[in-house]
Amino acid sequence: MSTSVKGGFAVTDSDSPRPLSPSRLGTYTRCSRQYEYKHNLSVENPNQTRRYLDRGLALHGTIEYVCETVTGESDEEIRTLALDAFADEWDSRMSRTEYATAAHYEYDKQLARAAIVAYFSTGPGLDHVRGSVLTEVELECERDGVSLHGYADNVVRTDDGLQIIDYKPSVRYELSTTDRAKEKLREHLAGEDYHPRIVKSAIQVATYIEGIQNTSVYEPGMEVVFTYYGLLANTDLEKSTAGVRPRVSGYGRDVEETYYSEEETIWGLIQRAHDGIRENDFEPIQWDAIRENACDRCDYRSMCTDALAEEVQF
Amino acid sequence: MSPPLSEDEPVEEPSPRIPQQRIIESGEYPMRVLAGAGTGKTFTMVRKVEHLIDEHDVSPDRILALTFTNKAADSMREKLNEKLGAPGYDVNAYTYHSICHDILREYAYHAEIDPQFDVVNNADRTALIHEALDEITYRFTSPEVYGPDSHADGAAGSLLKFISTMKSKGISPSTIETFLGDADRLLELEALVDRIVDRANETVRVSWRAPSADRLEEMRDGIADLQQSIANERSALGQAGVERSVATYLRGMEETCTSLAELLETEEASIIDGEHKPAFRLPAYLFGTYSSPPSGIPDSISVTLTGKLRSFVEECQEAADLVAGYTAYEQRLHEASLVDFADLIGATLELLEDPDIRAEIAGQYDYVFCDEFQDTDAVQFELVDQLADDDQLFVVGDDDQAIYEWRGAAVENIGRRLEERYETLSTSQSILG
Numbered sequence: 125m126s127t128s129v130k131g132g133f134a135v136t137d138s139d140s141p142r143p144l145s146p147s148r149l150g151t152y153t154r155c156s157r158q159y160e161y162k163h164n165l166s167v168e169n170p171n172q173t174r175r176y177l178d179r180g181l182a183l184h185g186t187i188e189y190v191c192e193t194v195t196g197e198s199d200e201e202i203r204t205l206a207l208d209a210f211a212d213e214w215d216s217r218m219s220r221t222e223y224a225t226a227a228h229y230e231y232d233k234q235l236a237r238a239a240i241v242a243y244f245s246t247g248p249g250l251d252h253v254r255g256s257v258l259t260e261v262e263l264e265c266e267r268d269g270v271s272l273h274g275y276a277d278n279v280v281r282t283d284d285g286l287q288i289i290d291y292k293p294s295v296r297y298e299l300s301t302t303d304r305a306k307e308k309l310r311e312h313l314a315g316e317d318y319h320p321r322i323v324k325s326a327i328q329v330a331t332y333i334e335g336i337q338n339t340s341v342y343e344p345g346m347e348v349v350f351t352y353y354g355l356l357a358n359t360d361l362e363k364s365t366a367g368v369r370p371r372v373s374g375y376g377r378d379v380e381e382t383y384y385s386e387e388e389t390i391w392g393l394i395q396r397a398h399d400g401i402r403e404n405d406f407e408p409i410q411w412d413a414i415r416e417n418a419c420d421r422c423d424y425r426s427m428c429t430d431a432l433a434e435e436v437q438f
Numbered sequence: 439m440s441p442p443l444s445e446d447e448p449v450e451e452p453s454p455r456i457p458q459q460r461i462i463e464s465g466e467y468p469m470r471v472l473a474g475a476g477t478g479k480t481f482t483m484v485r486k487v488e489h490l491i492d493e494h495d496v497s498p499d500r501i502l503a504l505t506f507t508n509k510a511a512d513s514m515r516e517k518l519n520e521k522l523g524a525p526g527y528d529v530n531a532y533t534y535h536s537i538c539h540d541i542l543r544e545y546a547y548h549a550e551i552d553p554q555f556d557v558v559n560n561a562d563r564t565a566l567i568h569e570a571l572d573e574i575t576y577r578f579t580s581p582e583v584y585g586p587d588s589h590a591d592g593a594a595g596s597l598l599k600f601i602s603t604m605k606s607k608g609i610s611p612s613t614i615e616t617f618l619g620d621a622d623r624l625l626e627l628e629a630l631v632d633r634i635v636d637r638a639n640e641t642v643r644v645s646w647r648a649p650s651a652d653r654l655e656e657m658r659d660g661i662a663d664l665q666q667s668i669a670n671e672r673s674a675l676g677q678a679g680v681e682r683s684v685a686t687y688l689r690g691m692e693e694t695c696t697s698l699a700e701l702l703e704t705e706e707a708s709i710i711d712g713e714h715k716p717a718f719r720l721p722a723y724l725f726g727t728y729s730s731p732p733s734g735i736p737d738s739i740s741v742t743l744t745g746k747l748r749s750f751v752e753e754c755q756e757a758a759d760l761v762a763g764y765t766a767y768e769q770r771l772h773e774a775s776l777v778d779f780a781d782l783i784g785a786t787l788e789l790l791e792d793p794d795i796r797a798e799i800a801g802q803y804d805y806v807f808c809d810e811f812q813d814t815d816a817v818q819f820e821l822v823d824q825l826a827d828d829d830q831l832f833v834v835g836d837d838d839q840a841i842y843e844w845r846g847a848a849v850e851n852i853g854r855r856l857e858e859r860y861e862t863l864s865t866s867q868s869i870l871g
Binding site: 223224225226227228230231232361363364365366367368 | 568571572574575577578579580581582583584593621628755
């Protein structure tokens with residue numbers, strides 16, 4: 125497959141198979157049977173709530189709008205712009221019906237608004253929007269016949285190169301630079317243990333770091349930093365007889381060092397999931413670990429023959 | 439090795455052991471049997487019922503047997519039927535809830551409830567809880583319906599548990615509101631805890647330096663100052679409800695100060711020599727100035743005095759929010775002619791407050807038998823007490839096995855509480871022999 129760069133976006137030939145996303149590879153890594161139901165057979169799950177998905181989109185949409193709008197505004201003007209954008213984003217994306225109570229809906233709105241306030245006051249939001257060169261950009265890469273793609277939330281020009289930022293509610297389950305995190309990647313590849321969340325995170329980092337190098341904003345020799353930024357990393361509430369108010373602070377974690385030191389392992393994990401998907405191999409491996417760790421929260425459990433078979437064994 | 443039984447061969451029930459037989463034949467009431475799991479408590483109870491019918495000509499419908507689950511009630515009926523034939527089915531074997539259901543159906547007019555009432559199901563209850571959550575003014579707790587890791591951790595789970603606990607203890611929303619008082623005061627009580635910790639930091643916090651006679655004397659002075667500060671806080675508190683409870687607790691803190699000062703004096707030598715050196719930091723730890731226990735403090739002292747008081751105040755704050763949800767939930771149940779499991783017993787108890795009705799209902803039974811009595815809660819105890827009119831009560835249970843404690847079961851129901859209520863209670867603790 126050939127890749128070209130056009131106006132900051134990477135594009136591919138239309139007759140090539142669609143590149144896979146880190147999300148899909150992550151699903152396959154968690155449970156190949158779940159991948160089959162969700163993506164191969166396209167079984168829809170009517171009960172899935174959009175509550176937190178839409179909240180994330182409202183937060184992303186706000187930051188994206190501010191990044192694309194800001195030119196030479198003052199700090200205060202950017203903050204006002206962000207809060208106005210948040211109000212619009214929230215109203216257009218969120219629905220009270222996704223929440224069990226009106227109180228929860230209102231509180232969640234306050235919580236998300238507090239995240240925006242924190243990001244643009246005590247957090248690095250002002251620097252991020254002023255340095256932003258790309259938002260919601262599709263990044264593509266290819267290595268050894270494996271084609272990947274994904275959408276980066278924000279790409280910021282720094283003194284030494286580029287910083288890719290992926291916004292999350294929390295960074296708790298994402299890749300880190302600790303020795304233990306690296307060990308988990310190796311354990312999963314060797315089949316010694318089961319760490320699908322951190323593997324998915326590592327696949328995303330790989331896709332974006334490689335993909336950014338195929339865009340027009342990248343120049344050879346640039347340092348590429350990958351940051352997970354948890355907009356709701358720390359949440360608390362302030363008690364008051366007038367009603368509780370959420371307190372929020374964000375937290376950013378740079379993780380590119382783990383990619384560079386574990387590149388071979390991470391691409392081994394990518395290759396395995398990629399080949400499984402391409403070859404339609406959906407027989408679960410590490411089934412005991414999947415059953416113990418993933419089945420309880422799987423939307424397809426009630427129709428999954430593997431899970432049901434466990435319940436009727438003699 | 440015994441030959442395997444074929445499907446056609448009846449399974450022969452074992453004969454009672456001597457201690458079991460003694461209980462079965464005993465005419466002593468009220469009687470309590472305490473024994474562990476698998477010792478044949480229920481077996482003994484069934485045999486005793488059978489004995490009353492067979493040997494004492496007690497009419498089966500004069501016997502009331504209460505169990506905890508429908509399955510246990512059915513099982514008891516089946517066992518009696520096997521032994522006694524059709525009369526076995528005439529024994530009134532109920533769960534604590536099902537007897538109340540039947541009583542309320544029959545006496546709905548007197549209980550002032552809709553005779554067509556329904557028992558709320560799980561789906562209805564979830565919907566009612568969600569509606570009730572929107573009646574809360576959230577001043578101390580988060581309105582997030584579900585927790586980040588578990589549904590039970592969110593506001594819905596908290597309200598459900600709160601209502602269940604309060605109802606199992608027979609505590610109404612108005613009683614809670616009266617106890618808690620104003621929300622402003624609950625915030626101030628939290629500030630009071632902070633002030634005590636701050637004061638402890640000023641008066642009894644110690645540096646890294648080793649204890650000496652001078653430092654111990656200084657510490658005793660600090661404890662006296664802290665004690666005086668706590669006394670001042672106490673004297674500013676009200677004389678009722680939550681403030682009274684906090685005042686009682688503060689008095690306990692003051693007494694602890696006295697004990698600590700005495701300890702530092704009597705054990706001075708060993709504290710300075712090193713054997714009891716960690717005791718030098720004990721006052722500061724107990725009054726919340728360390729985030730974790732300093733080295734040498736025994737694991738058994740896992741909670742601090744200020745930490746415990748803070749937890750109490752926070753629970754009161756949570757209750758102050760949830761009580762509005764409790765009120766709304768009760769209102770909606772009433773409007774929809776629904777009752778929940780707790781209401782079945784609560785409304786029956788209210789009905790039994792009428793002496794004529796109580797005499798009529800309790801008069802239907804000469805004997806009351808209760809299985810798994812350790813799992814009853816306060817209102818179930820009260821129900822049994824009301825129904826066992828002539829004290830011809832027989833209860834079995836295991837005081838080491840309260841599986842429903844999390845939802846209000848009070849293990850003292852089979853212990854101290856039963857002894858206090860029935861002075862002539864006889865007890866059997868060994869039924870295996």
